[in-house]
Amino acid sequence: MLWTAGTAYADKPTSGAHGGSNGKSVYASASYSTIKVRQISGPTRGKRGSLSSVDVNWKPPACWYEPVFTGQELKDFVNRNDGDGDVGIHESWFGKQLWTDHYRDGKPEHNFDDANTVAEGYKNWNLGKDGYFWRSVAPDKSDPDSWDCGRIMFWQDANVVPKVPHAPTPEMLAEYAYNKVQVPDTEIKLKPTAKSTVNLPTWVWQDKGKFKAITVRAELPRTNLWAETTAKPVALHLEPGTQDATTYPSSGDCRINDDGSIGTPYTQGDADKTPPCGITYLHATNGTPYHLKASITWHVTWRGTGKANGTLPEGTFDTTQDVNVQEIQAVNR
Structure with missing residues (x-):
């Protein structure tokens, strides 16, 4: 003192x-x-959250x-x-x-x-x-x-x-805006919805328009400095919650289509088909559900004052859903 x-x-x-x-x-x-931040494009409704950088050593x-x-x-x-x-x-x-x-x-x-x-x-x-x-x-x-x-x-x-x-700098403003990007919840649709069945594929998908690019603009008053940070969804990664499962594709990485959809919706008669995005569980849950983790990877770029531009670490946002798996006994006579 x-x-x-x-x-x-x-x-x-x-x-x-x-x-x-x-x-x-x-x-x-x-x-x-005094930095002013606003979202200028992308979905704004529904449950949303902040990105987590895949680079654990990076921070704004x-x-x-x-x-x-x-x-x-x-x-x-x-x-x-x-x-x-x-x-x-x-x-x-x-x-x-x-x-x-x-x-x-x-x-x-x-x-x-x-x-x-x-x-x-x-x-x-x-x-x-x-x-x-x-x-x-x-x-x-x-x-x-x-x-x-x-x-x-x-x-x-x-x-x-x-x-x-x-x-x-414009890059600093872009980094500041990174933590202000709010992305949609990663909850996905499953079929069957009530219970999956051992050795039968569970289809995973999301309707078009759910995952679209999001742009946030940051401006520093009393300067000419600004930056726009854009997060674009590129892939969904599935972790079944157990090693006794097979993912489709085998990497667990499902491509996000240009229209913002993921996978293909299940239709009647597809039960024995291999889904473009999904999981086959090999053992029943027996009262304790598997915790299916679904993570969206977002590719992040920025541009700013004086035609400055670049990339920032990719971000992820995930949710966990409970999946119950039943086993149906077949009897041969």
Whole structure:
């Protein structure tokens, strides 16, 4: 704790945020981003969930910098909140004098980084200048990587992205949007519906239109930065819930058709046929159902400002369905 006319508080990695999630509290806290996210294509109804990356080592950005205040807005914020708020992810200032010393009267302050670098002060909140004060942002302050953004709030002229580590880029926005993609529940249709029968195939399918590409757009206000992240369904993977089963295809990977359908619907008379997507169980369940896991793989691409584009790790979303399997005895005379 550093005591002056105000208090500078440097925290240790903890979860949570300062204040609420709207209005004035957003600007007091470095846990809230001004990035605007909206879905611009794909299904929006029904039960949905977030993707899980198939790359266990990948994660969206832990921290970045973004514009928060004009000079006048910073001055108004300090006067309105009595100087109580975050000047960086892990540093909060309480008391007006800390703010006025640095942003009004030009007093240097130390950044909260490993090198303990010095941030030069500003005169009169930079009033009259065209630009913004930028601040670090971390959705999860308990993430150790959030400590990589250690600069206190700094000035950047308008229409310019600062050339500092962890400055926002179209790719960063695309990665941020990755976790905002909401995909449909993976529940699939089975035939027979009540009970499967030992050694007879269970057909698996989904009607057309269920699984379509989904695009989410992320924009960072007060910059020209934007990105669109698109998740396209490419395959359904079946795990029967027991080793005593045969999947069709043998890999358990069923192709998703261009119209968003999977497999072929069961029709009467197909009981002895091999389904393009399905399972044959080899042993009955005897009161305890098998847990059939169905996972959709989504191929993820992005594009953004300045014709930037690329790919992100494929994502999966799965559900588990109970399957009861009966055994029918045949008697020969």
